[in-house]
Amino acid sequence: MNRALFSGQRVPRDLLVLPTEEYYRRRYRGSRRGRWLLFVVTVLAVVLAAVGARAEEGAAAGSGGVTLNDVEAGDLLFAGGGEGRYLPAVHLASKAQVSVRGLVAEVTLKQEFANRSDQWREAVYALPLPENAAVAGLEIRVGERRIVGKVREREKAQQIYKAARKAGKRAALLEQQRPNLFTNKVANIAPGETVQVQVRYLQPVRYDGGTFSLRLPTTLTPRYIPGEVIPDAQTELAADSSGWALPTDRVPDAHKITPFMWIPPVESTLGGSAKLPGAAPGRFMQPAAERSAGGSHRISIDVELDGGLPLADISSPYHAIDFDKRSDGRYAVRLKHGSAVMDRDFALQWRPRTSAMPRAALFTQKSPQAGDGDEASTYLQLLLLPPDAGRNVRRLPREVVYVIDTSGSMGGNSIRQAKESLLLALSRLQPGDRFNVIEFNSDTRAFFPRPVAAEKQHIQHARDRVEGLRASGGTEMAPALRLALSQQLPGDNSLVRQVVFITDGAVGNERALFELIHGQLQQARLFTVGIGSAPNGHFMRKAAQFGRGASITIGDLGEVQEQMQALFAKLENPLVTDLQLTWPRGLKVDAYPKRLPDLYRGEPVQLVARIDGGSLKGEVALRGRLAGRQFRRSLLLKESGDGSGRGIGSVWARARIESLRDRQLEVGEHSEAGRELRQQILQLALDHQLASPYTSFVAVEEEVVRPRGEGVSKSPVPNAVARGQVLQTQAYPPTAAGLYAQLLTAAGLLGLAGLLCRGRLLKGRLLRRLRELLRRVVPDPRRARRPLERGLVRGH
Amino acid sequence: MLRGTLFAACLLAGLWQLGGAAWLLAKAELAQYLIAAAWEEKLSSGESVEPWPWADTRPVAKLQLADREPLMVLAGGSGQALAFGPGMLPASGEPGEARTTAIAAHRDTHFTGLDQLQPGAPIRLQDGRGRWHHYRVMETRVVNSERERLPVFAEPGLLLVTCYPFGAVDPGGPLRYLVYAEYLPGGPPVQL
Numbered sequence: 001m002n003r004a005l006f007s008g009q010r011v012p013r014d015l016l017v018l019p020t021e022e023y024y025r026r027r028y029r030g031s032r033r034g035r036w037l038l039f040v041v042t043v044l045a046v047v048l049a050a051v052g053a054r055a056e057e058g059a060a061a062g063s064g065g066v067t068l069n070d071v072e073a074g075d076l077l078f079a080g081g082g083e084g085r086y087l088p089a090v091h092l093a094s095k096a097q098v099s100v101r102g103l104v105a106e107v108t109l110k111q112e113f114a115n116r117s118d119q120w121r122e123a124v125y126a127l128p129l130p131e132n133a134a135v136a137g138l139e140i141r142v143g144e145r146r147i148v149g150k151v152r153e154r155e156k157a158q159q160i161y162k163a164a165r166k167a168g169k170r171a172a173l174l175e176q177q178r179p180n181l182f183t184n185k186v187a188n189i190a191p192g193e194t195v196q197v198q199v200r201y202l203q204p205v206r207y208d209g210g211t212f213s214l215r216l217p218t219t220l221t222p223r224y225i226p227g228e229v230i231p232d233a234q235t236e237l238a239a240d241s242s243g244w245a246l247p248t249d250r251v252p253d254a255h256k257i258t259p260f261m262w263i264p265p266v267e268s269t270l271g272g273s274a275k276l277p278g279a280a281p282g283r284f285m286q287p288a289a290e291r292s293a294g295g296s297h298r299i300s301i302d303v304e305l306d307g308g309l310p311l312a313d314i315s316s317p318y319h320a321i322d323f324d325k326r327s328d329g330r331y332a333v334r335l336k337h338g339s340a341v342m343d344r345d346f347a348l349q350w351r352p353r354t355s356a357m358p359r360a361a362l363f364t365q366k367s368p369q370a371g372d373g374d375e376a377s378t379y380l381q382l383l384l385l386p387p388d389a390g391r392n393v394r395r396l397p398r399e400v401v402y403v404i405d406t407s408g409s410m411g412g413n414s415i416r417q418a419k420e421s422l423l424l425a426l427s428r429l430q431p432g433d434r435f436n437v438i439e440f441n442s443d444t445r446a447f448f449p450r451p452v453a454a455e456k457q458h459i460q461h462a463r464d465r466v467e468g469l470r471a472s473g474g475t476e477m478a479p480a481l482r483l484a485l486s487q488q489l490p491g492d493n494s495l496v497r498q499v500v501f502i503t504d505g506a507v508g509n510e511r512a513l514f515e516l517i518h519g520q521l522q523q524a525r526l527f528t529v530g531i532g533s534a535p536n537g538h539f540m541r542k543a544a545q546f547g548r549g550a551s552i553t554i555g556d557l558g559e560v561q562e563q564m565q566a567l568f569a570k571l572e573n574p575l576v577t578d579l580q581l582t583w584p585r586g587l588k589v590d591a592y593p594k595r596l597p598d599l600y601r602g603e604p605v606q607l608v609a610r611i612d613g614g615s616l617k618g619e620v621a622l623r624g625r626l627a628g629r630q631f632r633r634s635l636l637l638k639e640s641g642d643g644s645g646r647g648i649g650s651v652w653a654r655a656r657i658e659s660l661r662d663r664q665l666e667v668g669e670h671s672e673a674g675r676e677l678r679q680q681i682l683q684l685a686l687d688h689q690l691a692s693p694y695t696s697f698v699a700v701e702e703e704v705v706r707p708r709g710e711g712v713s714k715s716p717v718p719n720a721v722a723r724g725q726v727l728q729t730q731a732y733p734p735t736a737a738g739l740y741a742q743l744l745t746a747a748g749l750l751g752l753a754g755l756l757c758r759g760r761l762l763k764g765r766l767l768r769r770l771r772e773l774l775r776r777v778v779p780d781p782r783r784a785r786r787p788l789e790r791g792l793v794r795g796h
Numbered sequence: 797m798l799r800g801t802l803f804a805a806c807l808l809a810g811l812w813q814l815g816g817a818a819w820l821l822a823k824a825e826l827a828q829y830l831i832a833a834a835w836e837e838k839l840s841s842g843e844s845v846e847p848w849p850w851a852d853t854r855p856v857a858k859l860q861l862a863d864r865e866p867l868m869v870l871a872g873g874s875g876q877a878l879a880f881g882p883g884m885l886p887a888s889g890e891p892g893e894a895r896t897t898a899i900a901a902h903r904d905t906h907f908t909g910l911d912q913l914q915p916g917a918p919i920r921l922q923d924g925r926g927r928w929h930h931y932r933v934m935e936t937r938v939v940n941s942e943r944e945r946l947p948v949f950a951e952p953g954l955l956l957v958t959c960y961p962f963g964a965v966d967p968g969g970p971l972r973y974l975v976y977a978e979y980l981p982g983g984p985p986v987q988l
Binding site: 120229246733734735737738739740741742743744745746747748749750752753756758 | 799802803806809810811814816817820821825852867873874875878879883885886900901902903904905907957958959963964966967968969972973
């Protein structure tokens with residue numbers, strides 16, 4: 001994969017795990033044993049291949065329409081009607097403008113939907129967004145005209161949109177399906193027209209281990225949908241289907257979160273970079289239509305960094321970037337090649353100089369509207385770093401259960417990253433620890449019935465099995481989680497209990513899983529390791545939150561070492577516990593997260609609050625406990641000027657919605673308390689004009705543009721297949737009974753039997769024939785008569 | 797001695813394979829007759845009839861490709877269903893519904909010679925109520941099933957899926973041969 005390295009090598013070479021000789025020896029051990037087998041298999045394979053190749057030739061020639069080119073080609077989209085050309089009807093181009101101020105990133109995502117067909121279209125696009133994005137704006141732009149969207153209750157927004165679509169007005173609807181997945185619909189795009197949709201959202205910046213980071217997903221990994229298909233859903237669906245899955249009893253909105261996938265062409269601009277074998281879709285798999293359609297699904301990204309700190313390093317693990325420092329101290333970052341295919345998350349990391357490493361930060365924003373009383377309320381965002389325990393801490397014995405996802409969505413690079421991470425984690429075990437490994441796809445298998453002592457032979461056994469893991473099948477996560485959380489014998493609290501969950505999180509029933517984790521966690525702590533180019537960030541973060549653990553993301557094989565080191569630091573170092581924040585008297589504070597979680601090494605206290613009842617003064621004090629010692633930190637409260645706290649209000653409202661949703665999970669969504677919470681969320685989202693599970697953005701143009709007689713057809717805009725991933729085969733059934741193989745084997749075996757029966761006779765006859773043949777063809781020098789032949793003989 | 801054992805083993809295994817192949821073909825042919833009978837009964841009585849007492853699948857449509865023998869289409873794309881007849885995949889829509897109808901079958905039994913279907917060829921599909929739906933072949937295409945999903949869309953249409961290449965020996969290959977036929981809403985209604 002392509003990595004941007006411009007501020008020195010980020011991973012020292014000696015830290016990289018390179019395969020040793022021992023590794024290769026182990027890998028190719030036993031090859032001598034298999035040499036005979038290999039020989040037999042090769043002979044068989046050659047015969048089969050010869051027959052297969054001949055058959056293939058015949059088929060290709062016979063069908064007439066299929067050329068070699070077509071065999072290489074593959075295209076996902078059938079344009080509706082028309083001449084039956086397989087072209088993507090709606091073309092997509094994206095541009096993200098990110099502006100980071102303080103601890104909030106404000107992102108304006110501009111997406112252009114270009115109708116390349118000669119019919120009126122409705123574009124339906126599954127829009128992946130960061131899992132903690134507060135979506136605060138929607139706008140449509142057609143040429144010079146600008147239509148601003150408003151937040152309405154979900155059902156109402158749908159009605160407004162449908163009415164506008166029917167009436168022939170331009171309209172857009174943005175619905176939340178998951179906190180990190182939205183559906184964007186744009187109705188009545190004229191033939192040849194381009195409609196731009198602008199989505200504006202705010203997102204808190206992450207700070208961990210001295211590095212700020214920001215993630216911008218551009219596509220998604222297809223989610224696995226567990227459960228039984230609801231039988232009568234099919235008829236209802238027909239009118240509104242944009243997904244490949246049908247609603248099931250466990251994921252009733254499956255069709256909304258399963259967009260069609262599309263394989264983007266290989267980026268030619270990065271041609272010089274080394275590619276892992278099989279990493280990107282090879283040239284041979286490149287869809288032909290896309291070669292000509294070209295340029296769809298590309299994103300350009302511009303970031304303006306105004307952290308107020310001198311930076312030591314800006315980097316992006318998955319993209320090549322350029323940046324320069326401007327005279328006002330801000331940094332401007334952009335993609336090196338202008339744009340990139342939307343097939344992987346964009347991540348940006350920046351690290352302040354060691355001398356300027358922040359210990360605390362405070363940003364405030366005055367509420368635009370007056371608060372409850374006379375005074376306006378203030379929104380506040382706070383970052384406080386607890387003390388570091390230092391290096392000499394006693395390492396407690398641990399019991400770790402590693403859970404590795406080997407479902408089909410992990411195919412390709414993901415499974416390699418997952419295996420590499422797991423092997424690294426196994427090598428990190430110490431005598432006195434206990435461990436177990438659970439592998440799951442459609443079924444769950446534990447390597448050992450119970451956690452075993454981390455002895456050499458157990459670890460070796462686990463390593464051998466891990467190396468043999470392959471990705472296929474479904475993602476039945478619930479049984480695996482249940483098994484992992486029930487591994488400890490009751491009453492045994494002598495060990496620190498940890499569950500490390502390595503997955504891409506590609507499931508549709510996230511909330512049911514959070515409920516499971518919440519209910520069954522007991523003393524354990526759950527850590528998630530997000531794998532792949534487009535992991536489900538929502539699952540990763542919330543599972544770790546409910547599991548009272550932490551989360552890391554690995555998007556590239558080169559990142560395994562660095563990210564796993566960060567995880568080990570969290571697993572092995574003492575926690576900061578019993579955190580409590582004391583606010584000055586007289587202030588009414590509504591802060592989120594409601595209860596401060598325990599912190600792992602490198603993590604700061606991060607919260608957003610709304611403050612009523614007085615101006616900001618005094619100081620806020622943080623108390624906690626680390627490695628058996630009490631500590632106290634305080635920070636002077638004061639207002640930050642110069643608009644550096646813009647957007648905190650939205651971030652606060654978003655955090656409050658999340659907190660209410662979490663409570664809803666505990667009381668049940670359809671209980672009375674759950675409905676009350678729904679009402680609160682709805683009101684909050686309407687007040688702050690945010691998208692939420694119960695509110696959507698809708699924008700409608702007054703003017704009717706589509707002529708009466710013409711219809712509008714729906715065009716699902718596919719999402720790009722995440723880089724390095726293999727699409728699952730589940731959609732296509734196996735459609736060969738293997739008749740030819742059977743017949744061929746039968747013929748071969750019977751022939752062999754015949755040969756064995758009459759072998760000796762046959763051999764004799766064959767030899768005789770051969771001798772006769774040779775006699776006839778090869779001239780006999782003894783009986784040479786012709787002059788020329790005689791000459792030849794003499795010459796010898 | 798060794799030779800004798802080997803001979804016997806080869807002969808037995810060979811006969812077993814041959815028998816297996818014959819059984820596959822017989823099953824595919826015979827089941828179609830039984831299912832066709834059950835289908836006719838269902839159309840006349842209106843009730844779902846199982847083709848044989850222990851059947852784990854049921855007919856959902858009748859498919860006629862150009863002027864060939866009609867094929868009975870079963871529900872689901874599982875291996876059991878496909879052994880007896882073409883299967884209507886679970887993700888697809890009913891005939892005539894605004895969702896692509898996708899039907900898959902084995903290239904070596906029911907969909908032998910699917911590659912001879914040229915663009916323009918007519919296809920008929922009878923639904924559970926006896927109505928015939930008409931389609932016209934628009935395009936054929938080879939796709940790699942490891943990289944793509946079934947293109948099912950919110951429009952009526954028919955998608956036939958089988959393995960590719962047709963004569964290949966290996967049954968587990970990733971390539972699929974697709975035939976896409978557009979729906980003809982004004983097709984002549986044929987009464988039974």
